Amino acid sequence: MARTQGSHSDITGPRIRKAALALFARHGYAAVSMRQIAAEVGVQAGALYNYTPDKQSLLYRLMSDHMQDLLTAYGELDPAGDAIEALRRFVGFHIRFHLQRPDEVFIAYMELRNLTPENFAEIEALRRSYEDSLETILQDGQRAGQFDIADTKIATLAVIAMLNGVMTWYRAGGRLSLDEVERIYWDMVRRSVSARGE
Known part of the structure; x- marks a missing residue:
C-alpha cells in the first residue's frame, strides 16, 4: 500500500502515538476509533495500518513506552547511602517524573482493563519491577531498623x-x-514507615 503523500514513518508514527495518547486520555480507550485517531493526525484511516496493526497495539505501545521510560529514568538515579535517603529520592523522583506525563499516568492506571491478557501480563511485569524497587528500599530499611512496617x-x-x-x-x-x-509528601511517607525514634 502506498504511503500517504508527505507522510514519513519517523514523523507520522510518533504523531499517531501522540494523537492516540491524547484521545485515549480524554475520551477513554473504548470510545476512540481508529478513524478518530487518523483524523487527529490528518491521514486517512487506512494509512494508520502502515504504522500499527490495530488499536490494541497502540494502547500496549503507549503503556510499554511509558513504563520503559520510567524504569530507565529511575535506574539512572545516583545510588543512595541508606534506605531513608533512597526512599526520599524515590518520593521526589516519582512525583516529578509523573507530573510531567499526566496523560501517560492516567492511561497506565485506568486502561489496564482494556489490554488483552498477554499484553496485560507484560505491562503488569513492568509495573511490578518498579514497585519491587520501592519494596526493596522498604525491606532494606526494615532490616536496618530504620523502618517499622507490618x-x-x-x-x-x-x-x-x-x-x-x-x-x-x-x-x-x-x-x-x-x-x-x-517536602510535604516526603514527610508524610517518612512518618508512615519510620521506626520510633527515627
Missing part, C-alpha cells in the same frame, strides 16, 4: 497510591510550589 508489599502499594494523588490536584502556579509539595 507488610512491605502493602506499604509499597500505599506509598505509590499516595504519591499518585499529586497528579490529580497539583497545578503549577498554585498555592504550593512543587518543592513544597515534595
Whole structure:
C-alpha cells in the first residue's frame, strides 16, 4: 500500500502515538476509533495500518513506552547511602517524573482493563519491577531498623497510591510550589514507615 503523500514513518508514527495518547486520555480507550485517531493526525484511516496493526497495539505501545521510560529514568538515579535517603529520592523522583506525563499516568492506571491478557501480563511485569524497587528500599530499611512496617508489599502499594494523588490536584502556579509539595509528601511517607525514634 502506498504511503500517504508527505507522510514519513519517523514523523507520522510518533504523531499517531501522540494523537492516540491524547484521545485515549480524554475520551477513554473504548470510545476512540481508529478513524478518530487518523483524523487527529490528518491521514486517512487506512494509512494508520502502515504504522500499527490495530488499536490494541497502540494502547500496549503507549503503556510499554511509558513504563520503559520510567524504569530507565529511575535506574539512572545516583545510588543512595541508606534506605531513608533512597526512599526520599524515590518520593521526589516519582512525583516529578509523573507530573510531567499526566496523560501517560492516567492511561497506565485506568486502561489496564482494556489490554488483552498477554499484553496485560507484560505491562503488569513492568509495573511490578518498579514497585519491587520501592519494596526493596522498604525491606532494606526494615532490616536496618530504620523502618517499622507490618507488610512491605502493602506499604509499597500505599506509598505509590499516595504519591499518585499529586497528579490529580497539583497545578503549577498554585498555592504550593512543587518543592513544597515534595517536602510535604516526603514527610508524610517518612512518618508512615519510620521506626520510633527515627
